[in-house]
Amino acid sequence: MTGMPQSIAQAARQIRAGELTSRALVELVQGRADALDPRLQIFIEQYRDESLAAADRADRELASGIDRGPLHGIPMGLKDNLSTNERNDHAGSDAIDPTWSRRGDGTAVRRLREAGAVIVGKAATSEFAVGLADDFRRFPVPRNPWDRERFGGGSSGGSGSGLAAEAFLGSLGTDTGGSIRDPASMNNVCSLRPTFGVVPKDGCYPAGYTYDAVGPMAKTASDCGLILSAMAGADPADPTSRDYDLKLRTDDSVPDLRGVRIGVARSAFEGSALLDADVRKGMLEAEQVFRELGAEIVDVSLPHWEALDSASINGSMSEVFSHHLPNLQRRWSDYSQQTRTVIANGAFIAAADYLQAQRVRRIGLDAMRESFRGLRAVLMPATWHPAPLWGKTWQDESATTGTGGISTGDYASPTSLTSPWAALGLPVLTVPIGFNRTGLPFGMQIVSGPFADESALAVGRAFQSVTTWHTRRPNMVQELEQIA
Amino acid sequence: MTETTKQATSMAAELLRMHGLPADATEVESLELNFPFLREAIGKLYAPEFTADVEAEPCWIYSPEPFESEEGK
Numbered sequence: 001m002t003g004m005p006q007s008i009a010q011a012a013r014q015i016r017a018g019e020l021t022s023r024a025l026v027e028l029v030q031g032r033a034d035a036l037d038p039r040l041q042i043f044i045e046q047y048r049d050e051s052l053a054a055a056d057r058a059d060r061e062l063a064s065g066i067d068r069g070p071l072h073g074i075p076m077g078l079k080d081n082l083s084t085n086e087r088n089d090h091a092g093s094d095a096i097d098p099t100w101s102r103r104g105d106g107t108a109v110r111r112l113r114e115a116g117a118v119i120v121g122k123a124a125t126s127e128f129a130v131g132l133a134d135d136f137r138r139f140p141v142p143r144n145p146w147d148r149e150r151f152g153g154g155s156s157g158g159s160g161s162g163l164a165a166e167a168f169l170g171s172l173g174t175d176t177g178g179s180i181r182d183p184a185s186m187n188n189v190c191s192l193r194p195t196f197g198v199v200p201k202d203g204c205y206p207a208g209y210t211y212d213a214v215g216p217m218a219k220t221a222s223d224c225g226l227i228l229s230a231m232a233g234a235d236p237a238d239p240t241s242r243d244y245d246l247k248l249r250t251d252d253s254v255p256d257l258r259g260v261r262i263g264v265a266r267s268a269f270e271g272s273a274l275l276d277a278d279v280r281k282g283m284l285e286a287e288q289v290f291r292e293l294g295a296e297i298v299d300v301s302l303p304h305w306e307a308l309d310s311a312s313i314n315g316s317m318s319e320v321f322s323h324h325l326p327n328l329q330r331r332w333s334d335y336s337q338q339t340r341t342v343i344a345n346g347a348f349i350a351a352a353d354y355l356q357a358q359r360v361r362r363i364g365l366d367a368m369r370e371s372f373r374g375l376r377a378v379l380m381p382a383t384w385h386p387a388p389l390w391g392k393t394w395q396d397e398s399a400t401t402g403t404g405g406i407s408t409g410d411y412a413s414p415t416s417l418t419s420p421w422a423a424l425g426l427p428v429l430t431v432p433i434g435f436n437r438t439g440l441p442f443g444m445q446i447v448s449g450p451f452a453d454e455s456a457l458a459v460g461r462a463f464q465s466v467t468t469w470h471t472r473r474p475n476m477v478q479e480l481e482q483i484a
Numbered sequence: 485m486t487e488t489t490k491q492a493t494s495m496a497a498e499l500l501r502m503h504g505l506p507a508d509a510t511e512v513e514s515l516e517l518n519f520p521f522l523r524e525a526i527g528k529l530y531a532p533e534f535t536a537d538v539e540a541e542p543c544w545i546y547s548p549e550p551f552e553s554e555e556g557k
Contacts, residue, residue: 310528329504341511347503348496348515348522355545356529362544363534 003481004028004166006471008223009252011169012070015062022055022062022073025169026118029075033121033167035480039148041140042162044080045088046121051075054118061116070226070250072116077123077168079159080139081205082109082214084119091205092125092139092155095327095334106203107235108172108214115230120168123158127339128324129174129207130155134338144186145474146440150387153183159217160187166477170218170227176207176316178418180215184430185382185443188472190460191217192224194232195451196425198246202237206323208316210240210358211422219470221429221460222252228453244451254465255458258294262459263371263378265302269417276385279442282434283381286444286463290379293462300378303367307360308420314349315357315423321346361423368424369449377459378447381417382430386440417445427453429460432469441469495519 002020005011014020030048037043058073078084081091089101105113113119124140126132132154134141142152142161152161156173160183163171173180175193184191192215199214206212216227225248234243264287269275287297324343332340372378421428429446436442446463448455464470473481496516500507507515 304533307528307531307534310525314522314526314529325503329506332506337511341507341514344500344503344505344507344511344515345518345522347499347505348519349526353526353529356534358545359538359541360529360534 002028004032005169007220008070008074008169008218008226009220011074012072015073016067022058022118023052025073026051026055026075026120029120029166029168032165032477032480036145036165036167036476039476040143040145040152040161040165042077042123042142042158042165042167044090044092044122044124044139044158045086047086047119050086051118051120058116058118068114068116069230071112071170071230074117074170075120075168076112076117076227077121077159077162077171078109078119079129079156079171079173080122080125081129081174081207082106082172083203083205084109084122086122088122089205090139091128092137093127093335093339094138095331096128096205097327100205103203107200107237108231109203111231112172112227117170117230123156123162123171125158126155127336128205128320128343129176129179130320130339130342132338132342134336136338137336144387145476146188147387150389150440151186153186153387155179156191156217157183160184160189160191163187163189163217163219164474164477166473170216170223172227173215173217174204174207175213175215175422176211177312177415177422180213180217181382181418181428181430181443181445184217185432186387186441188432188441188443188470189217189219190221190224190432190470191215191430192228192453192457193421193428194228194453195244195427197240197242198244198427198451198453199228199231200233200235200238200241202235206319208319209323210319211312211316213422213425221431221457221464224429224460225454225457226250228457246451246453248454249458252461254462256294257290257376257459257462260295260376261298261374262290262295263298263300263375265378265380266299268302268305269381269384272384274384275381276436276442278434278436279381279383279385282442283379283444286379286433289463289467293466295376298375300371300375302378302420303371304360304364305416305420308364308423309416311357311360311364312419312423313415315354315361317343317346318349318354318357321349364420365424368426372449376448376455380445380447382443382445384417386436386442421445421447426450427456429456431460431463432472433467434469435472441472
């Protein structure tokens with residue numbers, strides 16, 4: 001029996017070599033889901049019959065000479081805040097307007113299907129992608145396949161844990177302040193938050209209109225590039241979307257990093273009490289990998305970092321509050337208490353504050369341009385620590401201290417490694433860089449300038465060409481392979 | 485906590501009422517407790533480097549586009 005391909009690129013090669021069919025691949029991932037979903041709560045719903053029918057169509061097309069590209073016949077999962085033709089979209093909430101789920105495929109999803117991807121189901125998210133470990137709704141809340149007693153990350157938790165569990169080979173997540181990077185780090189997979197506007201947001205339930213990004217998740221940086229290349233490009237349905245020649249590579253080419261300068265944003269994480277010692281060690285080892293590849297590692301300062309964290313949290317909070325206010329007034333009790341309390345913080349942000357946040361974003365981007373000058377990318381951890389235990393997440397802790405689940409006002413706020421990049425709209429690749437002493441994974445952010453998504457992807461491909469962290473699989477997945 | 489933020493805390497419940505949000509007493513208390521932290525974070529947006537050039541900056545928020553039916557006239 002064919003084993004599970006460990007990347008989209010590998011599966012695509014096997015399909016074209018006649019070693020695998022799309023149907024066989026979809027049956028393989030459905031087998032994984034049957035075995036693991038009851039333990040991990042990955043899916044809101046699986047499209048079992050629909051995905052098999054789509055796989056058969058993909059196989060027939062290839063047999064007749066129609067090849068839609070590297071995603072042709074590849075099983076993919078979608079975060080539940082992305083609308084689909086299957087129309088069972090909830091954004092993880094009972095408070096959603098039922099007409100929203102009648103929109104049908106959003107632009108990114110439609111483009112994936114046009115590229116031949118087989119959508120196998122909707123992956124669980126926290127309510128309205130707010131990102132909380134809200135383990136008290138009627139919807140599934142993903143467990144971490146590396147340790148079921150731990151959080152699967154949020155808010156794209158199902159997209160991350162499902163990838164690690166091999167219930168699909170690629171997935172879509174969304175990111176407002178870190179929601180695609182946090183679960184990538186905690187599940188030992190990759191994600192790309194694309195430059196703002198590169199992937200149209202049509203069909204993505206809004207969290208922060210000017211912060212949201214739809215992005216790919218996969219086991220490798222190379223696969224993230226394949227998925228992005230199928231989705232990128234302006235669409236009239238999203239006026240913030242942009243056409244820009246990203247010069248994406250769709251092969252496994254590894255760039256030569258000799259003489260390339262890569263920055264490390266040490267001042268943004270070193271010295272913080274939140275930084276886990278193993279994550280710190282992993283970052284130092286990752287830097288050494290790049291040195292051995294010939295890159296020059298330089299320290300880089302990130303101007304206005306604290307203000308950009310505030311601009312991200314308070315700007316997106318204003319936008320999510322604006323979006324939800326009419327619904328909150330009518331259907332307060334349909335929201336979970338945790339979610340509605342977090343969103344209600346938007347009532348305390350004045351219009352002048354919101355506009356000032358936009359001003360800070362503009363000034364911050366101008367200043368960051370200087371910091372990035374001459375650098376291919378900037379590195380920093382994706383999360384302060386590996387996945388926390390249930391009941392020990394920052395939201396739980398802030399709830400017990402009465403801070404309503406958002407920033408405590410400290411500089412080292414839980415999202416302060418990720419949210420400033422969202423305020424700037426820069427592309428951020430997350431890749432696995434190690435495991436702590438108890439076997440929990442963690443990742444690193446690779447950040448590039450606006451529309452230099454390929455630079456971040458290329459640096460990630462180079463890193464993964466000489467490291468094996470991304471090839472490690474959770475014990476529960478390896479055990480299934482041995483049984484088969 | 486500064487005196488200003490202490491005073492601001494008492495405004496939280498009123499702001500929730502003003503927005504028509506039916507938060508219960510526990511929720512109001514939680515939000516009131518968070519309020520000063522939120523305002524302190526917002527205060528970082530008003531550091532001098534972000535306010536010094538306001539007078540000189542161009543209008544940068546709103547820019548109209550022609551109506552489609554008006555194009556070419």
